[in-house]
Amino acid sequence: MSEVEKLPKKMIKLKWNDKDLEVPEGTNLLGAALNNGIKVAHYCYHPGLAVAGVCRMCMVEQQGVPRPFPACNAVVAEGIQVRNDTKQIKDAVEWTLQFHLLNHPLDCPICDQAGECGLQDYYMKHGQYDSAMIDKKVHKKKVQDIGCDVVLDAERCILCARCTRFVDDVTKTHELGIVNRGDHAEISVQKELHNDYAQNLVDICPVGALTSKDFRFKQRVWFLEDVESTCIGCETGCSVKISQNKSGAYRVRPIVDSEVNGFWMCDDGRKIYKHLSTPGRLVGPMVFKNSMFLPVAESEIKEKIKSKNIKFILSAGLSNEEYQSFFKEFKNIKNITLYQLPKTGAEFDGILKRADKNCNLRGAQKAFKLAGADSSEEAMKKMLDTLTSQDALFVVMPEIVYDHDNYASFLSKIKKAGLRVALTTDDMRSEFSDFHFLLPVPTFLEKEGHIINYQNKERKLNKGRSYGASDRNVGDWAHLFH
Ligand code: SF4
Ligand code: SF4
Ligand code: FES
Known part of the structure; x- marks a missing residue:
């Protein structure tokens, strides 16, 4: 950052509907209103994208300016007085909305966006007119699989160009464009989506034209509640919200966070909810017997490990608090x-x-160092090489795995330990059949805690609903050793 960029920006004073606003110089006029809690109808404006000014919903009047203009296409200036509460502006917004809805299929009852749709919301606030349409609506292609688990319904599109700007400016992969003119204009898929951020298109589409294959028809959004947390998919640690209810977790979306992820998240991170509510999540200790996992008394595990050398392998995805509690409880190991x-x-x-x-390598390394333990890969390799039948090996399994070959090779190496216990957030999988016992530990959404991301920033994990796992974290299993 240059010295000039580091200087605090000059503050600009203006009035919006008689409300005094003070915002940094250069702020987008619509952004200034939205950031100050003023509700202004808009579709095409998105603070993470370049201005397009095409939907004409954000019209305002400014004292001394002869004609209304879109607020998203202007920046703030000292002393200006802006209004969007006059009859002229209200009429303009209603007519624009009527125009957007002329050919819209109005299939809200079967649309995934219903409940969080800009068309629905603004019709209730600014529309509420009888349709003046006498001609047949123009039909366009529905349910087009355009790649990366995104589905396009061209009839629902209001041509706000958010999606085209995203693939042009953010991912720079240019898969989408707008072709034709007038009421025949539509999104054209130049090539299948092929970028790692495609699900953001579903978030930014203000209507139900772009929906997610993963989420479609699974839940109505008004039955979901969001829990804010941090993505555990990589060391970036994006701010996210997980939508869930008592029947399960259903989707992950980004939270705006200017210090870490801005407006977006990647498609890998969208999948971190998948294991949260799978059937078969552990509720207590299990033993592998007769080719299946069965509930087992803790005393049986205690008895089995009594005369063994206890060894532990921790994953690098636990919270700071779990590492602390682990090293407190297991200080003799x-x-x-x-x-x-x-x-x-x-x-x-x-x-x-x-x-x-x-997601928390830095937190793990810090905790290991404080406890005088060796967190290096060499130390782990050495432990794997020297395992014997006299060892009882406890492995805290990683919550998310990307490289399944590496994971399989790791699992094959631990077989030399005479007794193997997995502490897992997962359901009972075949890959666990080499373990003698399984113990449940909470997922990232079932505990309060912190992790440290690549910037050395502490990121918060918040507790949502539990789907069957016990609340006991790694340290809470220490009683098995006393
Ligand atoms: S598909 Fe959605 S985001 Fe893209 S132009 Fe249409 S309404 Fe806008
Ligand atoms: S995996 Fe998660 S933390 Fe990493 S970039 Fe993607 S969304 Fe962000
Ligand atoms: S939000 Fe301003 S023209 Fe679309």
Whole structure:
């Protein structure tokens, strides 16, 4: 950042509907209103994208300016007086909305966007007119799979160009464009979507024209509640919200966070909810017997590990608080190492994704250092090489795995330990059949805590609903050793 950029920006004073606003110089006029809690109808404006000024919903009047103009296409200036509460502006917004809805199919009852749709919301606030349409509506292609689990319904599109600006300016992959004119204008898919951020298109489409294959028809949005947390998909640690209800978790979306992820998140991060509410999540200790997992008394595990050398391998995805509690409870156990997920993909993809998939490697390393334990990969390799039948090996399994070959090779190496116990957030999978016992530990959404991201920033994990797992974290299983 240059010295000039570091200087605080000059503040500009203006009035919007008689309300005094003070915002930094250069702020978008519509952004200034929205950031100050003033509700202004808009479709095409998005603070993370270049201005298009095409939907004409954000019209305002400014004292001394002869004609109304779109607020998103202007920046603030000292002393200006702006209004969007006059009859002229209200009429303009209603007519524009009527225009947007002329050919709209109005299939809200079967549209996934219903409940969080700009068309629905603004019709209730600014529309509420009888349709003046006497001609047949123009029909366009519905349910087009355009790649990356995104579905396009061209009839519902209001041509706000948010999606085209996203693929042009953010991912720079240019898969979408707008072709034809008038009421035949529509989104054209120049090539299938092929970028790692495509699900953001579903978030930014203000109507139900772009929906997610993963989420379609699974839940009505008004039955969901959002829990704010941090993505555990890589060391970036994006701010996210997970939509869930008592029947399960259904989607992950970004929260605006100017210090970490801005407006976006990657498509890998969208999948971190998948294991939260799968059937078969553990509710208590299990033993592998007769080719299946069965509930087992803790006393049986205690008995089995009594005469063994206890060894631990922790994953690099626990919270700081879990590491602290672990090292407090297990201070007498010396054989502790750390399993780090291998790097995958580019070191940094230029947007958000990073190769290091360990969401809390820094927190783990800090806790190991404080406890005098060795968190290096060499230490873990050495432990794997020296395992014997006299060892009882406790492995805290990673919550998310990308490189399944590396993971399988890791699992094959631990077989030398005479007794193997997995502490897992997962359901009972075949990959666990090499373990003698399974113990449940909470997922990232089932505990309060913190992780440290690549910037050394502390990021918060918040507790949402639990789907069957016990609340006991890694340290809480210490009683098995006393
Ligand atoms: S598909 Fe959605 S985001 Fe793209 S132009 Fe149409 S309404 Fe806007
Ligand atoms: S960049 Fe990393 S932290 Fe951010 S959403 Fe993707 S996987 Fe999650
Ligand atoms: S939001 Fe201003 S013209 Fe679309």
